[in-house]
Amino acid sequence: xxTTFKIVEIINISALMFLLxxxxxxxxxxxxxxxxxxxxxxxxxxxxxxxxxxxLVITFFLIWNKQNFDxxxxxxxxxxxxxxxxIYNQKAKV
Numbered sequence: 001x002x003t004t005f006k007i008v009e010i011i012n013i014s015a016l017m018f019l020l021x022x023x024x025x026x027x028x029x030x031x032x033x034x035x036x037x038x039x040x041x042x043x044x045x046x047x048x049x050x051x052x053x054x055x056l057v058i059t060f061f062l063i064w065n066k067q068n069f070d071x072x073x074x075x076x077x078x079x080x081x082x083x084x085x086x087i088y089n090q091k092a093k094v
Contacts, residue, residue: 004043015028030079
C-alpha cells in the first residue's frame with residue numbers, strides 16, 4: 001500500500017511539472033492526474049473526496065463542448081490542485 005501511495009505521489013508531482021509547458025502540458029497533466037486518482041481510489045476506496053473529484057472531472061467533460069470556452073480552462077487547474085489536496089491530506093492520515 002505504501003509503495004502504491006508513493007507511486008501516486010510521484011505521478012502527481014510529475015503532472016504538476018507538466019504545467020510548466022502551459023496549455024500543451026495541460027492535457028498530459030490531466031491524463032496523469034486521472035491515472036493518479038484511479039490508483040488512489042484503489043488504495044483508499046472509502047475516501048469521499050476522491051469520488052467528488054471524479055464527479056468534477058465528469059462535469060468538466062460534459063461541459064467542455066459548450067460555447068463559452070474561455071473560463072473552462074480554469075477548471076482543470078482547479079482539479080489539479082484539488083487532487084493534490086486530497087492526496088496530501090490522506091498522507092497525513094497514513
